[in-house]
Amino acid sequence: MNISIKSIFYIFILFGMSLSVYTLFNQQESKPNHSENQSGPSLYQQQSKAKKESTALFNEPEIQKANMIYTRVTIKKIRNIDINLATASLDFEINFHYDNEGCHPENIRFLNATETDLPLAPMQKRKSGNDIWASYEGVGNFYIDQFPGTYLFDRHQVGIQFQHNSLPISNLIYIQDKDLKNTQTDPLIIDPLSGWVVTDTQVFQDIEMRTTLGNPKYLHAFEGKMGFSRFNHGISFKPSQFSLRGLINEWLAWRVLWVSSVFLLIAAFIVRWPRTMWGVTAICAILVIMSIESLVLYGFAPYLTDYQMQWITMGFDILWWLVPAFCLNLFMRRFVFQSMTHKDGLYVANIVPRFVGFLIYTFACLGIVAYVFDQEISRFLATGGIFAMMIGLAVKMNVADVISGIAINIESPFRLGDWIQIDQHEGVVTDITWRSTRIKTGENAILCIPNSKATESSIQNYNTSEDLNWIKIKVPLSHKICPVSIEDILMAAVLATKDVITDPIPKIYYKGTAELNAWFDIFFCIKDYANRKRRIDNVWTSIWKHLRNAEIQLSMMGQYFSFPQQKLFDILDGLKILDGIGIQDKLELIPHFKSKTFAAGQVIVNHQIKASDEFFIIRKGAVRVYFPSDDGELIEVDRMGAGDYFGETGLLGEAYATQIKAVTDVTIDAISGDILFACVDDRQPFLDQLRHLRLRRMINRKQQKDEYEEALAEKEQKKMSLILRLKQFLWPKPLTQTTNGAS
Template sequence: MKDPLVLGFVLIVVDVVLWRAAFPRNDTIRLLLRLVIFALLSALLFGSALSPFTPAPWPESPGRHLAAQILEVSWWLIGARLLTLSLDAAFRSRHWHRERLFQDVLGALVFLAAVVASLAFVLGLPVTGLVATSGALAIVLGLAIQSTLSDVFAGIVLNTTEPYHIGDWVSVDGVDGKVLEMNWRATHLLTSQGNVVIVPNSVAAKAKITNSSRPVALHGVSIALQISPEERPATVLGALERAVAGSNRVLQTPAPYALIKKTSINSIEYEVTVYIDDMGKSVVVTNQLYDLCHRHLAAAGIELWPLSVPRPPRHDASDSRQRLLSHVDLFRALKGEEIEALSKRLSRHEYEPDQVVVKSDEVTDYLMIVESGVLSVMVTGPSGPVESARLGPGDSIGEAGVLAGLPVQAQVTALTRALIYRLDKADLTPLLKSRPEIGQQMCHLLSQQQDSLRKLNTEIPVPVGTDRTLLEWLRDGMHKLHELTS
């Protein structure tokens, strides 16, 4: 019969190899193999004189006696480890596997019990005296590491009550970030600046915690604006509601809203609140809201000017048209007298909600510039109509028809009451002849717009079988349409 000591150490070596080599790769299969090896080791020990519940045999042979002690103590430690892994696999939810606190604490308790049992059964040491001595030592250590113990017990409370999980966006003690890790000492947060902030569990347990990931797929974003009290609140609220309607990045349920937060002698504070389905969009949506509010307030004649500062004179209608043209990307390079000349050519048109402004594939011989209101731009994608953008004050549509005679590759509909100014193609031709660089800039901007439509798989009516780029084709189309010299 083979020596049980040799067979026992062979089984331990095999178990260690499986553990260190992480073989097989599947955790469950590897755990089952290790449990089988542990069962074989247990059968070997209990079937011989090497029971882990009795002192090691062969006291007359120091070498074999020491080897037997090592084998029996190893049985206790391996059993403790496998028990921890089995409990972890059987009773914990998936996200608990990533939160190490319970795994560490439970493992420590199991290993402590295994060490005490091996000292009592294998080595025959008096456990009562050991426990008394360790109790006094624990008091001394507890006083020395009381802050660490506070973090551990606070971590147990946090993991039990579960105010947040791995991957949640939270605000803890004034720190906003995404939860990366929760361990026995602290919570690790990844901020929007890309920094990792470590918040001790004792601080987190006492702090006010805001979890932006609950309920799922619903997060509020708010901005505040200070408006002069001279402006009528109903007019301001109407402009802010149109600004909110100008964003297609926010959820419509719950409905966004604007309200008066508080008033003072110098200003009235308004708050705009919208909801999004992903906290990763909060920065983009916040910046977009500020821009939309600024544009719609300006379109309503509301200037962000405090009462304590002298207000500049109000602009008349002609000045408003010039300011509107100067905000259009196509005309940013124009001089003041050129803007003034074009503004006199603008014609005013009003549209009611749900009224179609431009039909899909319609070739317009005029440029439309939004003065106020919100327009929806719908394009036809692979899966049907999809909203590509929403237009607000200062936005324009129809550049393709005015510059190169191309149809509008979208249907434009008024979402709210809208005021639009038109600039006819014939009024644009003299400017293109006198300022060729303006035409080049317009073609570049139009080329970028057409590229955006291509990303939505919208067909662009460019001739097939030509080596010219889209920009060159647009430039040639503009020259032919406006009878410009090359």
């Protein structure tokens, strides 16, 4: 069963949502039993006017009253923090407000100090009526994490915890004095250079139950235990380093988790703005992980041991390295490599994104080793280097292929889709893997060439940056003919071939005579080098037709291959369109043909201005057929050369907005349509041939027009500026319907 990464992530979200529900319903139970708003222990009832009264009812059946001591503790400095010994030194001040001088609230014992009987130095004491204010200061070593309640992982707490030495809760109760000025805890009570920082303060009072051990003073104690009022003042602190852990507290975590999960589910079904939705998904994914981490670490902290919490924390630390690595790798694939392929038209081999992903995950693993497992990377790299050396010796050739593959992708001697030749192997590049380059040969076979062999061999790439390929062919002709006239005929033959690119213009070079032959080199450009053989065959066919009409001899090793003299009757008899006309009718047509010459660039027929009713046969030269595009620009849709014919549209009396122009000097035989029809007895077969020719040419020219407009639209799209793309991305146009019948 195949499980995608998205499915695993959604399962992770469902787990977090369930955890948030559990945390929400157990939030009251998991709260610590202390807070700043808690006014006292639950074993006594403070009266509504407790501040003005010096005592409170306690153990009502015996009508006892306890002295209320309003207390405030100020920690001035925290020094010498030692987590291993779990101790810290505190400089503190204690203020008491009471009205019974005989209770001696300063007679206290510190429960979390290394020495319980710390001396207190009196600072000041003043009296106003029955009210007494007394201040004391002290210095001592206290244990860390000795307070009752819930502890957050990776945080510590130190403070002061004391009770009266002799008076139980039935006689004395320490209560936080809220009328005294309660200033904010100074974050500088811990030296910033110590590596710790203050997070918050906890102040509360509770009860400590102690056994009486038969003390006569506590004979009324229930079950031999007596409760003593205990005052607690703690400072929480954590390591002073940046961490995403703890940015979202437990109260906010489940809310962030639910909101982020809803946005993730919505983004999963929206496909209109893929980049925006990807950004929303990435942000929500990070918030989901932060929320689940907060719920797990701080919600389950009271129920798990430190050893278990260390393993859970290590898992989240590893996750925080792997998740950004995964997102970065996904970003590179979607928005860098795919964008280069689809928008810029560049071919990116599979080895490039794979190698980039390998580097990203390698750095992530090194970060895990260094910061999660707290190991030195140098040792790891040294050990890995020795291991890599051993593996390299075992797979020497494979390593050479991989390195050669990286070099091929950096230097880019060829790309996917290029037609290349490596040694004697020739074909189109279909893939570039870690070990080999795969090419598809002309026989439709896949050939795998090791990358090391490809880099060591000579590589011929037949694809240029403009996707044009120069082809060279050699034509042997009789040395008895003037080279200038032959160059004109060969140029017309090449330009009359449809698959030949006319910009840049083909080139004809006379190479002189050799072996009783006059050699001419013809250079021309084509697209799609994979089909070059068919393109060359078409050029040779056109050369043969033009040489035949010009009655020029081919030569090979001094042996001449002469074409029979082409008379007009032979030409008419060879035209397929005149198959339905008898020999006698063809003989009657010959006297009516008139020879016409047109210079290069001259318009022969322009149906946009005046429809022509003549039938034309090209005897020499090449012509181009143009058709207007939607914006009125003339585009080339066809080419014709010696032996071809045109004029079928005018003979049928139909309007077709074409223009035919001479490419080279052209000689044409023309006959009027009226004379042509007058000399033909059986017109129906001839008309059928004309309609069939017109339909075939119309379909072909319409296809050429559509291809031109598609190429033009693609070219215009590539020219769009970056600002316009960004505008369309940020403010997409709404879809509107403009149907005529809409109301």
